[in-house]
Amino acid sequence: MKYPLLKVEKLSVCYKNTDALAVHNLSFALRERESVGLIGESGSGKSSLALTIMGLLRSSAEVHGSIRLKNVELTCLPEQELENYRWSKIALVFQNSLEVLNPVMTIGEQIAECIRRHLGLNNLQAKKKTTELLLMTGLDPLWAKAYPHQLSGGMRQKVLIAMALSCDPEVLLVDEPTMALDAANKDEIIKLLLSLQKEKGFSMLVISHEFPVISAMTSRLLVIYSGNVVEEGNTQEVINNPMHPYTRGLVYASPAVNPYRDMWGIPGEATMPSENQCSFLNRCSQRIDRCACELPVLQTVCEDRRVACTRGGIVTLLKGSSLCKCFHVRFREIMACSSCDIEVKAGEVTALIGESGSGKTTIAKILAGILHADRGEVFFQDRKVSGNSETSKRGGVQIVFQDALSATNEHFSIEEIVREPLDIIKWGTKNERLKIVKEALKNVQLPSDDLFLRRRAYTLSGGQRQRTAIARALVMTPKLLIADEISAMLDPSTAANLLRLLKGLQIAQGFTMLYITHDLALAQKISDKVYVMSKGKIIGHGPVRNVFRENRSICLG
């Protein structure tokens, strides 16, 4: 095992003037020749961490905890001695901007100054070294005579890299190396840094909010939120299968990870880290009461993965294991589904795709408890689903059927249809029920005035009936909505609005959806995970981008 080169333990950084806690009890280790990524929204404390490691925040912030480089405790060193470590052992590639470089000095002078101060070389040697560095980063040495404002963004980034590498450091902190660069330049900088690392053998801590950069440059990833590490693990695995709601939110917000999907940010504002509650509490879609009482610590949830969540990461909401169902039709047995395993995680849209007759609807009905499986069991939030045990209460499972005309009684008024579940479970008073009904109708973009509420269902169009059925499911505030081809009857505009609405509810309330469809384009657009079904068997599953890449032929065939 490689010895940790840089070890940060229980580091807290608090800015003196604002009392803002930028980094909170953060620990991690960086081994030799390793590159670790640090990802998080802006303001999550990434840059503060880099500056603290460099010892640049000593005057403006209070720092607690330890930062050890090999065996030297950096936080205890006096400023004078720290100077020796800074740049020569640990170097920082600053965030690229004009302000970082001195506008009245040429590039060459600025790099040479750095070399002279830390390596004690004379002018001539420094100049020679500068030329070498510029060549190393792929810049023409002629640029040494240029002023910062004469350089392009990509070139300036290279100059910053050259400066950081001027003293051959052992640890390189890279802060947003590709910010505001175009795709070609980004690629070039990433390749440059990787090849330099190979050549010089330094360790890298890459700070970025861009998944492609992190993914290309690092092998391990730390996800940081409000100064706390919330998830840690292998970079590829974290991106493919995020286990903390925050990480998932970041992944979903990134079009680079999933080009087909809609982008949705994490709602809400980041709050100050606190000692006795989860800092992600107010934006988390799966919070429970306990989250407000204790600060989650990083815990190992599986091999090479640690998550800081009171609930142990994203919870599995619905789990069906080895489900079998056989229909007997006129002396023939039709295996509608055989040993199907399906798992739906909280706050995700899971699509179940397959040609018609592949057993999708059967699975949906078994999962909702409408059909009884011949074999296998369904668990919702670790409770066994039997009959209508989960569909007959608020906050449970709801299913919306494919055929809206049959799903709503045509002689009922709109109000009666939407209110029916509440009437059955005898929830609240009459006025409370009416309020919820109106809200649900508004949510599905139907009018909620008295005239409309009194209309009979058969006066509505198919699409309106479908939305009424969805409103009926929504009044039960389901945690999981099983939607069986609900957009098949709708016109494209209404379908788009409805799906965006459901997606919005999902982001805001952590509502989970199992979407059953044969529309592949739609599945790619809205879903996070995909299960592919064919002839009663599940033949593939995973993140939507992987499934569509790997099983292209299956999906299309």
Place this chain on the structure above:
Amino acid sequence: MKYAKLLKCIRKIPGKLRNFNIFSAYGKIGFVFVLLMVLTGIISVLFMGEAHKIPSGASLEAPGLIHPLGTDDLGIDILAQILHGAFVSIQVGFFSAMLAGIGGSTLGILAGYCGGWTDKLIMGICDVMMVIPQLPLMIVLGAFFGPSLRNIILVIVILSWSRPARIARARVLSMRQEGYIIAAKSYGAGFRHLAVKHFIPGILPIILVSIIRLISKAIRAEAGLTFLGLGDPTSKSWGVILNRSINFSGIYYTDYWKWWVMSPLTVLILLVLSISFIARDMELLFHNKGDKL
């Protein structure tokens, strides 16, 4: 409060009357005739006292100004008898049809909803009832229970509940597959909710048509039974009038049959015909989802 509700109902009547136009011409005629029969029946019971029992003229008078339909062999006014008989016929028709319709459809809903042995049992009895020739059974039952209006109603109900039961069961069976029933069950709805909210409103139109058809069947059956002497001989229903007139020896040798036999027969035919017209119109209306009703 109740008064206000009543006022509201009364105010709605003109609107309902406009809906009268949804009936066809035959339907309207039928409706008016049935209404007339009901009213005359009520009027005769309330205001005409003993007119149908007490002789008021010479025996076997031809129709004239005082006795518009003549008199019978005892000199009792035939019109008075027919008007009073209308009350009996309508009473029998209404009650037996209602009982058979409600009872039959309840059994049908139970059979359709519960399935299994309940279904088999109810439908088995139903099949037996449909296979047995009705008239002989009616005669046997009528003789067995003894002559009274209540027993006639009972016999008719026993013989006619199977049709609404089958209709209701078939409809409930098909409704059970509908998404809205599955959804309601998934919300935890019990039989009561399903029956009150879904099944009964769902089968009501077809059951209503079937009840109206049953009314005319019951009126015919009552007339038939009493004509055969199995009804209540004191009820003065149309069947009794017919029975007495036909049994009058030598009725066809004279002209007496022209008013004594024909008049009860004509009203009977007209009433049954009118009800059939209404039933046909209702069927068409419900078929076209007559929400206007």
